[in-house]
Amino acid sequence: MSLEELRKRIDGLDLELVKMLNERARVVIEIGKEKNRDASPVYSPDREKKVFAKLSEANEGPLPNKCLMAIWRELMSGSFFLERPLRIGYLGPQGSFSYTAAMLKFGQSVEYESLTDIRGIFSEVSKGHCDLGLVPIENTTGGGVIETLDSFTDSDVKICAEVLMAIHHNILANCALEEVEKIYSRPEVFAQCRNWLSATFKEAKTIPVASTARAAQMAASELKAAAIGSSVAAELYGLNVICEHIEDISNNVTRFLIIGREDAKPTGEDKTAILFSTSHKAGALADVLDVMRKYGINLTNIESRPSQKREWEYYFFMDFAGHWSDENVKKGLEKVREHCLQLSVLGSFPKATELL
Structure with missing residues (x-):
C-alpha cells in the first residue's frame, strides 16, 4: 500500500473517531443529567481507576498504555466540561510543579485556580469555591510537606485521590552560573538538591518562596538571581535553563493528594x-x-x-x-x-x- 493510500486510510479512521467521540459525548451529557438529579460528584476517582484498568487490559498494542491513558485523560477532561466544568485549585502561579501535576491529571478542559499557599487551597475547597484541590504531601527525597500536613489539622476536606509525578529540578537564570548571587525556590526543593547546591555554590544565598513558579518570577525580575524549577516555568517566565536535573536522587518523585468534599x-x-x-x-x-x-x-x-x-x-x-x-x-x-x-x-x- 502506498503512502497516499495509507494516509487516506488514516483520514477515514479519523472521521470515524470523530463520530464515535461525539456519540460518546452525547452519552456523557446524559450521565451528567443523572448525576445532577441525585447530586453525585462529577469527578469519580473510583470510576476513573476502573476505566483505566479496563483500557490497559484491552490494549493489544502497538499503542503504548501511557499514550492511551493520556488520550483518555483528555477525554475525561472533556467529559467534565460537558457534565459541569470542574474548578481545580493548585499552588501557583502557572509553571509550578503543582500546575504541571494538575494539568496531567485533569487535562485542558477544566478550570484552574492559581493560589498563593497550600492553606488557601484547603480553604477554597472547604468553602466550595473550588471543586477539588491538588496539594503536595511528600517527596521521596525531602519527606513530608509540612504546610500540607498542618492544614489537615483544622480542615474538613476529604482526600479522594493521589497523584505520583517524577520531579526534575533545573537552575533557571538569565545570567551565567558563576554570576548567581541568590537562588529562589521552595524549602522542600532546596532539601532535594542540597548536595548539588553545596558543591556548586559557595556563597550564593538560598531564599525560600511559596512555589517554584514564584521563584521563577523573582529570578526573571532581578539581576544575578536564579530559581530552581521546571523547564515549563523557564519558558513561561523567559528564563534560560542553565543546569538540568540537579536533584540529588534521580528517582525523585512527589506524591500529591486530590482533596474534595467526599472521598472515593x-x-x-x-x-x-x-x-x-x-x-x-x-x-x-x-x-x-x-x-x-x-x-x-x-x-x-x-x-x-x-x-x-x-x-x-x-x-x-x-x-x-x-x-x-x-x-x-x-x-x-x-x-x-x-x-x-x-x-x-x-x-x-x-x-x-x-x-x-
Whole structure:
C-alpha cells in the first residue's frame, strides 16, 4: 500500500473517531443529567481507576498504555466540561510543579485556580469555591510537606485521590552560573538538591518562596538571581535553563493528594489516611501500631507534627492500605480510637500505580 493510500486510510479512521467521540459525548451529557438529579460528584476517582484498568487490559498494542491513558485523560477532561466544568485549585502561579501535576491529571478542559499557599487551597475547597484541590504531601527525597500536613489539622476536606509525578529540578537564570548571587525556590526543593547546591555554590544565598513558579518570577525580575524549577516555568517566565536535573536522587518523585468534599468508593486497591493524637504517655503510639498489626493493616506512611495547642502533644498523619469500609479496617479503627485523644478519617482513595 502506498503512502497516499495509507494516509487516506488514516483520514477515514479519523472521521470515524470523530463520530464515535461525539456519540460518546452525547452519552456523557446524559450521565451528567443523572448525576445532577441525585447530586453525585462529577469527578469519580473510583470510576476513573476502573476505566483505566479496563483500557490497559484491552490494549493489544502497538499503542503504548501511557499514550492511551493520556488520550483518555483528555477525554475525561472533556467529559467534565460537558457534565459541569470542574474548578481545580493548585499552588501557583502557572509553571509550578503543582500546575504541571494538575494539568496531567485533569487535562485542558477544566478550570484552574492559581493560589498563593497550600492553606488557601484547603480553604477554597472547604468553602466550595473550588471543586477539588491538588496539594503536595511528600517527596521521596525531602519527606513530608509540612504546610500540607498542618492544614489537615483544622480542615474538613476529604482526600479522594493521589497523584505520583517524577520531579526534575533545573537552575533557571538569565545570567551565567558563576554570576548567581541568590537562588529562589521552595524549602522542600532546596532539601532535594542540597548536595548539588553545596558543591556548586559557595556563597550564593538560598531564599525560600511559596512555589517554584514564584521563584521563577523573582529570578526573571532581578539581576544575578536564579530559581530552581521546571523547564515549563523557564519558558513561561523567559528564563534560560542553565543546569538540568540537579536533584540529588534521580528517582525523585512527589506524591500529591486530590482533596474534595467526599472521598472515593472502594476499588479493591485503595489507601486510607487518618489523623490522630495520643495521650502523652509511654507506649501510646506503640499501642496504635500494635492494633494495626493485629488487624492486618499495612502502613504506607506515618508523619508526626506538633499539635500547636498543648506542649509536647503531637498529631500523627498515617496512610495505610485498604478502604475505610473494609471490614478489617473498620474494626481496626474502632480499636485504635480507644488509644487516641482524637482521630479523624481524612479519606479513602484509589492507590496510584503509575507516574504521570
